[in-house]
Amino acid sequence: MRSFTILGVLLAAAGLQAQQAPEAWARYRVWAHNDAEIQKLSDSDFGLFSDFVGPVTDIVVKSSQLAELKSLGLEYAFVNLLEDPRDWAGKTIWSLDYRTAYMRYSDILAQYEAWRNANPKMISRQQIGTSVQNRPIWMYRLHGAISSDGSTPRFSVVFFAGIHAREWISEPVVMYLLDNLVQKSKTSPAIRQLLNSCSIYFIPVLNPDGYEYTWTNDRYWRKNRRSNGGGSYGVDLNRNFSKGFGGGGSSGNTNSDTYRGPSAFSEPETRALRDAVLAIPRVRGLIDFHSYAQIVLWPWGYTGSAPPTASELDRVGAIMQNAILGSHGVHYDEGQCYWVLYQASGVSMDWSYDLGVPYSYSIELRDTGQYGFELPANQIIPTQEEIYAAVEQFLFQLQSKY
Ligand SMILES: [Zn+2]
Missing domain, CATH: 3.30.70.340 (Metallocarboxypeptidase-like)
Structure with missing residues (x-):
């Protein structure tokens, strides 16, 4: 030092x-x-x-x-x-292949639409909200034949990317979860059976305004694009949820990167997630993807007190941790957010866990800081594969419970 x-x-x-x-x-x-x-x-x-x-x-x-x-x-x-993050945009390698490069918001949506059009019986979508700058926020649903014929799935799970704008690896990771589950369902009876027992929801980008801003203006932008007045912009959406709102690890300073907003659910993006989750039957799992730190996190973030089901959250968290390690040999930490990371108040997983979603997690993806938010594109595929391995185990755990 x-x-x-x-x-x-x-x-x-x-x-x-x-x-x-x-x-x-x-x-x-x-x-x-x-x-x-x-x-x-x-x-x-x-x-x-x-x-x-x-x-x-x-x-x-x-x-x-x-x-x-x-x-x-x-x-x-x-x-x-x-590098000056404002100079970043012109240097970005742009591609339509979500496995080898990062993509603009419209291209991400176009890829999801291609998957939906190719698999109309398994994939559907709905608009769950509209961002501050009037971009649509979409959610895709993946389900097997049984749930598509009108019967209620035994359980539902929600995965979402991009609540923090600059954490670009989260979007292609969530895309791969959908793509690979669809592909594997064609050859794997276990995956087919899994998809027949549950509905899996994917939000491609929860904070599209912030995401686009990282491409056009500032590669390090984290928050949404709310005008706070006085030339200040942005609410940290992952401090804007109701459970623990206003506590330590969030800020009332509008210029802060952890500005929590004037009140819980003040932002259309967090309301979109809230209303979507409330409308889905039998949500038993939720994972909010972030970068960077390589940690599987579970509630609470707002307090150091253990949640009522800490040992079960820890058990399933460790299963995911081991699946990640077994995929490409990369170590992720695992544990209660408050103790592994630090106090963070008003975060999505605390809200969903408090709501009654028993398997609520947040996963910090690669890396541990060498590249940070600018994870090289050649690490997209291994990150996708290790997280798919973890999420498949996560889904099998829920399948065995419900
Ligand atoms: Zn984040």
Whole structure:
């Protein structure tokens, strides 16, 4: 840590001298030693380079913000220089193959539509809401022959991607879950039987405005695109749910990356998820996909108290963890959000668990920070495969229960 700190001071000095030059962007690591320090960082205007604020948090610092960073009074060190995220858009490798490159929102939807058109008896869709900027929010349903003939499935599961805009690996992972379940159902009796016992719902992108903004304006954008007034934009949708709303690990500062919004479900995107889940019969599982950290998380995030079914959440979480490890040998941590990650209040899985969805999880995908949100496209396929392995086990667990 010492060498990092010295380097940080040198680069900080260089940054200050270079203020007349084009602004430099850098990733800094901040160590917070107690709840008050962590909340101070959560309430700051600094953009996060982590998916959460905790004892060790990476942030995005422009050279013009170095004095502000120092004034926080927290221990910090330079990590590496970053490209200006506003220059990112033109350099993006664009593709229509969701396994080898990242895709724009319209192309993601076009791929889902191609799957729906190819499998009209198994896949249907509905619009569950409209974003702040009037983009449709879609949800796809996958079901086998029994549930498509009108009988009620034994249980339902909801998977969704992109609640945080910049976490691009979440979208192709959720796409692969649908695609591979459909493909495997053609050859695997076990998968066919699974799909005949449940309905599986997929939300391709819950925060389409933020997602598109990461392509066109700012690669590090996290929140939705609500105007908060005074030139401030965005609510952290994963701090906008009702359970634990307003607690630690969320902020009332509109400029904060963890700004929770004026009230629970103030945002059309979180209301879309809420209303969709409430309308689906027998929802027994929900997984909210994020990056980056490589962790299988379960409730609660808002408190360190154990949830009533902690041992069962831990059991199924460990099954997923082992399936991931067995796929490509990559280790993910596993555990209660509050203890493994840190306090986070108003998160989706706390809300769904409190609602009565017993298997509510959030999975932080690759990596652990080397590339962060800019996970290289050649890691899309292995990430898809390891998460499919975990989710297949997850579904079989639910099938054996319901
Ligand atoms: Zn996230």
